[in-house]
Amino acid sequence: MKKQNTFSTGMAAVLWSSLILLLLFLDQFTKHEAFLHLRHQDSIPLIPGVLELSYVENRGMAFGMLEGRRFLFIGICVLFCIALVWIFVRLPKNRYYLPLVITGGVLFSGAVGNFIDRLRCGYVVDFIYFSLIDFPVFNIADIYVVCGGIALVLLVIFKYKDEDFDFLYRNKKDK
Template identity: 60%
Template structure:
């Protein structure tokens, strides 16, 4: 096997393992929330700060677009295709490892909530930061938000050279 194929296979395996375990952790916590929190009072972790409280979210962040499951499914599929495209095109070297790690985390978050929408018809949320009355969320949401912030920081401060994303241009290998 040549080194380019080996490198791609190594990156793919690393990405698969990362996405698998992060998504599995998200799904396990959601199952625990269903089993332990559904139809129960909130479980206070830190009084006045953090609670576990079961919520079925049929929309997206902040309850927007309620009941638009087909829309979310299409958007997720497009996102999955975009991540696959970037994975195929990105040079498999250390310079792009942070970018790929963030994409794997974002993919895990999107996949975790995608699974909920397809198989349950809603997303299970259970973490409530009551100190600031923040909307209830889950691990997949944390992956998406943290991954999105890191991606923005990477694009602004790490991958600033105009040539850093040349690999995405059509016709480039």
């Protein structure tokens, strides 16, 4: 591995944290704007018959499942975020793993974005509605989780090999 392809742990942490903070800001800003401008309003069509802005307070999980299980969602989110941080810490800090670092940051941002809402309000603010297919109302953090999940699957299938994940199983001393 060439020296120029590696990053210091500190630099990697700064980049990862910056990505997460930027994505969290975008998520929380859009939810705040939805709360201010869409709450108690009729849906606003952006593309009539296709895409609308519609304020919903989601007290469940994806698609409103398991409504009222706030502490379950908070617990799952905490465990998920701990796992992502653990993986980030163990991940080799080089350009080969940069797509995983970015994907992990996107997933982390989505989980924390909805976590903040659940802690602060007891529900998640959703406001994007694809009326064309009557898809459940969602938000920016949901987009992060779905796109991050899809990217992770594609990376695992097409880019990385099984041995590329050996870092998960080795002791730090073995490196």
